[in-house]
Amino acid sequence: MTQPANETGGARRGRPGHDQETVLRRAVELFNRRGYDGTSMGDLARELGFTKSAIYHHVPSKSHLLEQALDEALDGLEAVIAAAEENGSVGAYERLRQVVHQSVEVLVAHQPAVTLLLRVRGNSDVELTALRRRREIDARLAALVRAAVVEGSLRDDVAPDLVSRLLFGMVNSLVEWYRPGGPVDADQISDAITTIAFDGLAAGRR
């Protein structure tokens, strides 16, 4: 999910296409491994085999790379919620299950970018903007849970905000251990999450 340059606010520099994308992927990897604040443009240049001045031919700044990665993750998650909110053909319970399922797909497809998003602490304007978008996402998820409780399909003895945090905490946790090509795929993960969360683990509940 590459952002058009006019939407990410950064000037286009250097060669377009593969190189730009490669720089972004390697930068996100490095940010996740060493921490964003612990990674310098010099580190990134070294990682890519560029000189420190050549790196600025490819990207205007470190925060531009962070912004592109966070936009990638947030755009994906926002699209999932919007699709569920606009799905008038099913009830709130099914819309919530749809969000869980499609969120897992986004996390698996954009794992490094989402990992970076989940570690953002608000140390810059770019991070504060991302945190604001995360809070809006959380509010929309909590509203979906509340709608399912009101509809009578979800138990009402656990606070909807707590359900929302824990349910999507379980979803988000997969970025910590999911490995592409590993023993489980996105469908198996989202099936497991919906089974655990909606049906429960206790025997005799299938």
Place this chain on the structure above:
Amino acid sequence: MTQPANETGGARRGRPGHDQETVLRRAVELFNRRGYDGTSMGDLARELGFTKSAIYHHVPSKSHLLEQALDEALDGLEAVIAAAEENGSVGAYERLRQVVHQSVEVLVAHQPAVTLLLRVRGNSDVELTALRRRREIDARLAALVRAAVVEGSLRDDVAPDLVSRLLFGMVNSLVEWYRPGGPVDADQISDAITTIAFDGLAAGRR
């Protein structure tokens, strides 16, 4: 849970007691906010109002602080699992519920240290040792889940390893949003987690 000096491998320096503890707490806060690799001993000195040379009067090294914090989190989690493993008076299902409940208590009581632990990536010997201990903890949790499946109290149509990862992913997620003195306490969180995970969210399952 302050570690005795002889168990954490670091030399005791500076004034003991309150100061030592304060330095550790502030260091963990800073590591969580800026990333461990993004925080220098100079940053920590500034945060504490010490000169850069005075900080070494209080702590031998940055990695010593990291080690103390990771030990605090890991010791707490390991103690919870050991207590459940040694609890012969109840079945595996109850032991698993006990681990969920007591893990939440450890996460709430040692939230900054656990937050740091969950972000460790293996960038040094201290981090690699912590990752090895985390893997052992994960294996013991998965064994508890398997025992509950074998016992017949847990559904057998979701792979135990996946159940274990997702269940404790949900537990761990609370470090991201739990705030001491906030609207929910540790008991409410662990009750919500066990209700969601064991009984399921679908209405009519209480």
